[in-house]
Amino acid sequence: MRKIEISTTHTKIKGMLVSTAMMVALASAAAGCSGKEETGGSQAPSGAPAGAANAPADGKVVSSPLTLSYFVGLPNGLKDANEMEAYKELEKKTGIHVNFMHPAVGQEANQFNLMLSSGDYPDVIEWGWSAYPGGGQNALNNGVIIKLNDYIDKYAPNLKKFLAENPEARKQVSTDNGDIYTFPFIRNDPSLQTYFGLGIRKDWLQKLQLPMPETIDEWHTVLKAFKEKDPNGNGKADEIPMLLLKSKLAFGNLYLNAWGVRYDFYLDNGKVQYGPVKPQYKEFLTTMRNWYKEGLIDPDYAATNDKQKDAKVTGDLVGATDMAVGGGIGKYMAAMKDKHPTFDLAGAPYPTLKKGDKPVQGQQEPIFNGYGAVITKNNKHIIETVKWLDYKYGEEGHMLFNFGVPGKSYTMENGFPKYTDDVMKNKDGLSFSAALSKYAVPFGAPLVQDKRYQEQNASMPQQTEALKTWVQPDNKGILPPLSLTSEEASQIALIMNDVKTYTDEMFDKFVMGAEPIENFDKFVDRLNKMNIQEAVKIEQAAYERYLKR
Structure with a gap:
C-alpha cells in the first residue's frame, strides 16, 4: 500500500531480504506451527472448499462481526490503513473489520522475516512474493500459505472472470504447475507498466x-x-x-x-x-x-x-x-x-x-510482478477472506480502491473519474499519493490498476511526454x-x-x-x-x- 516499486526479476528483489537462504529454513520450520485460535465463521476445509458459505440477507459477507489480521506496508501519509475511506467503506459493505499490522517504515523486510520465523502468521499477508526464495510456489510448498485455485473458482467471481478474460495475466499469476497463490496487483494496460x-x-x-x-x-x-x-x-x-x-x-x-x-x-x-x-x-x-x-x-x-x-x-x-x-x-x-x-x-x-x-x-513491469495478498495457513475464515479480497476486483471495488469515494476524492465527468482538488491540489500541501491514500490505494495493492489513475498521476505535460x-x-x-x-x-x-x-x-x-x-x-x-x-x-x-x- 505504501508505494513500492518492485523489480521485474526475482533475483533483484531477493536483495531486499536479509539472508534469503536462512529465510527458507525459517519458513519451512515455521510451517508446522500455528499460534491462532478459531474465533468463529466458516472454516476452510483441507483441500478443495466443499461449498459456498451462507451469505447474509443484507448482502454482506458475514452475518456477525468478524475481524481479520493483515500484514502490509504502511500507506503513504497514514498511521493505519483503517483511516482510508476505501477500507471504511469495504467494512460497511462486507461486515468484516481488519486489524492491520504495519511494519515500521524501512524495516519491512526484517519484520517480514521475523514474522515468518515465528510461525504466528496473520490471516493475510500482502507482500512482493518474488522476494520469497522460490516465490509463491515455495511459500505454498513450505505450508506458509494456501492454494487459491478452488476458492477463486467458487467464491471469487470477480477475479475468476478477470483471469478468464485475460489469459496472459492468468499465465503470470499462476506458478509453473498452475497454482494460484495470491490475490494479485495487476497492471494490465501497457501504459501502466512503464513509469x-x-x-x-x-x-x-x-x-x-x-x-x-x-x-x-x-x-x-x-x-x-x-x-x-x-x-x-x-x-x-x-x-x-x-x-x-x-x-x-x-x-x-x-x-x-x-x-x-x-x-x-x-x-x-x-x-x-x-x-x-x-x-x-x-x-x-x-x-x-x-x-x-x-x-x-x-x-x-x-x-x-x-x-x-x-x-x-x-x-x-x-x-x-x-x-x-x-x-x-x-x-x-x-x-x-x-x-x-x-x-x-x-x-x-x-x-x-x-x-x-x-x-x-x-523499464517495464510485467502484468503481475509478484506483489499481492496471500491467505496464510493460520486463517480460520478462508471463504470470508476470499470474498472480502474479491470485492476489489468487481466494478464497485475497482472504483472504490482506484478512485475513492464519489464526491470526496473524485467526481464523474463525461464518464471519466476525475480526482477532486483535495487529491490534485491538496490544501495541506500533501503529495498526490499521500492525498489519495486518505481515500484509495491504486498503487501496489491487490487490485487491477486503472489507467485513468495514471493519466491523472502523470497529468503534467512533462510527465505525459x-x-x-x-x-x-x-x-x-x-x-x-x-x-x-x-x-x-x-x-x-x-x-x-x-x-x-x-x-x-x-x-x-x-x-x-x-x-x-x-x-x-x-x-x-x-x-x-x-x-x-x-x-x-x-x-x-x-x-x-x-x-x-
Missing part, C-alpha cells in the same frame, strides 16, 4: 542550445556542456552533469541498455544471459570510467541516498538523473514551481550507440516473472548473494579507477568461479517452464 527512466534539465538544454541526446556520444557532448558552460548561471563550476543512484541499479540499465545487455539476467534470442560477464559490459565500464574521470558523473554517486539526491536536484545542481514519473518529474516540478520558475524537466530517450537505432531495453518517450524500447530482453523450485531458490541465493556483492564492489572500482579496466577478464573469471553460469542455467530452466505454463 521510470532518464530525466534531463530541458531548460539547460535550451539555454545551451543543445538537442535532446539520443546516443551515448550525444550524451557525452551534453554532459560535458553541463559541466563547463554554467547552465545554472551562478558563476560557479558546481553543476553535477549526471547523478544516478547506484542503489536503484540505474547505472546498470539506463545507460548499459545502449550496449544491448543488462546489469543482471536478461534474454537474448530466447537464451538467458548475465550482463556483467559480456564483452559489451566492459565497453560500458570503459565509457563510465572516462565520464567519471572527466567529472561528468557525481563523484559521490555511490554514497548518495534519495534525500541527498532530492537536495541536489532542487538545489539547481543536477543536469540528468534517474526518476519516476510521479515521484521524480512530478515531485521536482512541484517543488521548483515557485522557487525556480524556469526549471523544466523532460524524459530523455534510452540511449543507443548508433543514431536512429531503437532502444533495446528500458516522458511516458511516451520511456515506452519506446522494445523490451524483448526483459525476463517475465519466473518461479524457482526450493532447490533452485537455495542455489540462486547462495550464488547470487556473493555474485551481487562482488559485482557491485567491482563496478565502483572500475568506474572510479581503483581497478584498471584491463583486469576485466580477471573479473569475469572470478564470476565464473563463483558459479554464475550455474545461475544462468537455473534461470534458463525456469524460463522454459514459464513458456510451458
Whole structure:
C-alpha cells in the first residue's frame, strides 16, 4: 500500500531480504506451527472448499462481526490503513473489520522475516512474493500459505472472470504447475507498466542550445556542456552533469541498455544471459570510467541516498538523473514551481550507440510482478477472506480502491473519474499519493490498476511526454516473472548473494579507477568461479517452464 516499486526479476528483489537462504529454513520450520485460535465463521476445509458459505440477507459477507489480521506496508501519509475511506467503506459493505499490522517504515523486510520465523502468521499477508526464495510456489510448498485455485473458482467471481478474460495475466499469476497463490496487483494496460527512466534539465538544454541526446556520444557532448558552460548561471563550476543512484541499479540499465545487455539476467534470442560477464559490459565500464574521470558523473554517486539526491536536484545542481514519473518529474516540478520558475524537466530517450537505432531495453513491469495478498495457513475464515479480497476486483471495488469515494476524492465527468482538488491540489500541501491514500490505494495493492489513475498521476505535460518517450524500447530482453523450485531458490541465493556483492564492489572500482579496466577478464573469471553460469542455467530452466505454463 505504501508505494513500492518492485523489480521485474526475482533475483533483484531477493536483495531486499536479509539472508534469503536462512529465510527458507525459517519458513519451512515455521510451517508446522500455528499460534491462532478459531474465533468463529466458516472454516476452510483441507483441500478443495466443499461449498459456498451462507451469505447474509443484507448482502454482506458475514452475518456477525468478524475481524481479520493483515500484514502490509504502511500507506503513504497514514498511521493505519483503517483511516482510508476505501477500507471504511469495504467494512460497511462486507461486515468484516481488519486489524492491520504495519511494519515500521524501512524495516519491512526484517519484520517480514521475523514474522515468518515465528510461525504466528496473520490471516493475510500482502507482500512482493518474488522476494520469497522460490516465490509463491515455495511459500505454498513450505505450508506458509494456501492454494487459491478452488476458492477463486467458487467464491471469487470477480477475479475468476478477470483471469478468464485475460489469459496472459492468468499465465503470470499462476506458478509453473498452475497454482494460484495470491490475490494479485495487476497492471494490465501497457501504459501502466512503464513509469521510470532518464530525466534531463530541458531548460539547460535550451539555454545551451543543445538537442535532446539520443546516443551515448550525444550524451557525452551534453554532459560535458553541463559541466563547463554554467547552465545554472551562478558563476560557479558546481553543476553535477549526471547523478544516478547506484542503489536503484540505474547505472546498470539506463545507460548499459545502449550496449544491448543488462546489469543482471536478461534474454537474448530466447537464451538467458548475465550482463556483467559480456564483452559489451566492459565497453560500458570503459565509457563510465572516462565520464567519471572527466567529472561528468557525481563523484559521490555511490554514497548518495534519495534525500541527498532530492537536495541536489532542487538545489539547481543536477543536469540528468534517474526518476519516476510521479515521484521524480512530478515531485521536482512541484517543488521548483515557485522557487525556480524556469526549471523544466523532460524524459530523455534510452540511449543507443548508433543514431536512429531503437532502444533495446528500458523499464517495464510485467502484468503481475509478484506483489499481492496471500491467505496464510493460520486463517480460520478462508471463504470470508476470499470474498472480502474479491470485492476489489468487481466494478464497485475497482472504483472504490482506484478512485475513492464519489464526491470526496473524485467526481464523474463525461464518464471519466476525475480526482477532486483535495487529491490534485491538496490544501495541506500533501503529495498526490499521500492525498489519495486518505481515500484509495491504486498503487501496489491487490487490485487491477486503472489507467485513468495514471493519466491523472502523470497529468503534467512533462510527465505525459516522458511516458511516451520511456515506452519506446522494445523490451524483448526483459525476463517475465519466473518461479524457482526450493532447490533452485537455495542455489540462486547462495550464488547470487556473493555474485551481487562482488559485482557491485567491482563496478565502483572500475568506474572510479581503483581497478584498471584491463583486469576485466580477471573479473569475469572470478564470476565464473563463483558459479554464475550455474545461475544462468537455473534461470534458463525456469524460463522454459514459464513458456510451458
